[in-house]
Amino acid sequence: MKKIILLTVLTIFIQTSGVWAGDDKETAEKRALCEKGNSTACFNMGERYRILERDNKTALEFYVMACDAGYMTGCTNGGILTLMKGTPYSKEFKEARKMFTKACDAGEDPSCFNLGTLNYKEGRQKKALQFYLKACDMGNQGGCAKHKRLSR
Numbered sequence: 001m002k003k004i005i006l007l008t009v010l011t012i013f014i015q016t017s018g019v020w021a022g023d024d025k026e027t028a029e030k031r032a033l034c035e036k037g038n039s040t041a042c043f044n045m046g047e048r049y050r051i052l053e054r055d056n057k058t059a060l061e062f063y064v065m066a067c068d069a070g071y072m073t074g075c076t077n078g079g080i081l082t083l084m085k086g087t088p089y090s091k092e093f094k095e096a097r098k099m100f101t102k103a104c105d106a107g108e109d110p111s112c113f114n115l116g117t118l119n120y121k122e123g124r125q126k127k128a129l130q131f132y133l134k135a136c137d138m139g140n141q142g143g144c145a146k147h148k149r150l151s152r
Contacts, residue, residue, distance in 0.1 A: 027048065034062065039065075039074065043062070043074045046061075066078070072102070073108065075108065079096040083096040100112075109140040110135070112143065131143075132150065
């Protein structure tokens with residue numbers, strides 16, 4: 001019983017001191033950099049949680065921080081995870097739209113493609129075509145294929 005209490009107290013101490021129990025040295029350093037506003041570190045933490053930990057909720061938090069700090073692929077990935085949680089016209093779709101728009105406006109072709117998909121799911125085919133074409137013009141082959149298929 002004493003071991004369980006000690007372990008619980010130790011775990012709480014470790015997590016509240018800015019270092020998570022599962023963090024190795026490199027991860028702890030990236031987390032600290034992210035907390036200081038380093039967008040690349042935030043994005044890398046998002047990737048770690050999405051790919052290695054399979055924790056999309058935590059990954060989304062880091063992607064949003066990366067996006068807010070100007071890392072556009074963080075906006076794209078955060079938008080995708082947000083979109084997956086929602087349905088057309090939901091608040092999640094609106095949040096995803098904001099992230100995709102920010103990244104698309106900055107030249108991130110996957111976000112333009114995803115804006116096409118989001119608009120298509122909401123029944124806005126004309127708007128979807130515009131974003132698929134924009135993605136295509138940026139070199140996104142999926143955007144070209146979708147634009148061609150929907151233009152028939």
